[in-house]
């Protein structure tokens with residue numbers, strides 16, 4: 047009887063150790079997942095819970111047809127691009143008119159630079175009311191789609207390779223003023239927090255920064271790279287949708 051008790055105790059102890067080891071492995075996995083990022087990138091926790099969900103998680107973004115339907119209902123003029131012309135983009139389109147009352151301006155040539163995934167267009171549509179609230183009438187980008195774009199310093203495809211990223215160069219206000227990332231994003235100390243109020247910012251810089259920080263706060267973009275990150279981003283802010291576990295990059 048005593049032997050049986052000892053044997054049972056041993057089995058219970060081993061089971062407990064196994065369960066603990068398993069729990070540790072799970073916790074370690076979660077920890078690694080949350081800290082994994084691009085080399086040299088700094089991720090920070092979102093300040094607010096993930097509410098509302100990102101646009102890519104809404105019913106309109108469920109299929110290509112629902113996405114096209116949502117744009118049409120909102121009066122967004124666009125052209126569907128054949129998949130073969132935009133390799134890597136799941137639902138390629140090109141916007142040909144204002145989005146939610148805001149003009150989207152990009153280089154006329156090459157045309158493919160203006161292709162984007164329909165889900166990014168939905169995000170711009172969701173951003174438009176906030177842009178208009180802040181007197182923005184147009185947003186200018188340097189690039190949307192670039193087939194071979196990779197994340198700097200890696201071979202990992204960038205969001206541009208799938209038409210999911212928007213390189214914001216400047217915005218124009220109702221009174222004709224232009225706010226440019228290159229000239230108005232004045233505080234750009236490497237690695238510093240982009241969304242704190244900084245006395246060195248003039249009115250233009252403060253408004254521009256506010257636009258970007260509001261968009262991040264509202265979960266419109268999940269990966270954001272500002273002039274705080276590196277020289278390659280001195281004249282634009284990279285705004286990318288998904289994957290949801292990336293974060294804000296300074």
Ligand SMILES: [Zn+2]
Pocket residue numbers: 206211212213283284285
């Ligand atoms: Zn970019």
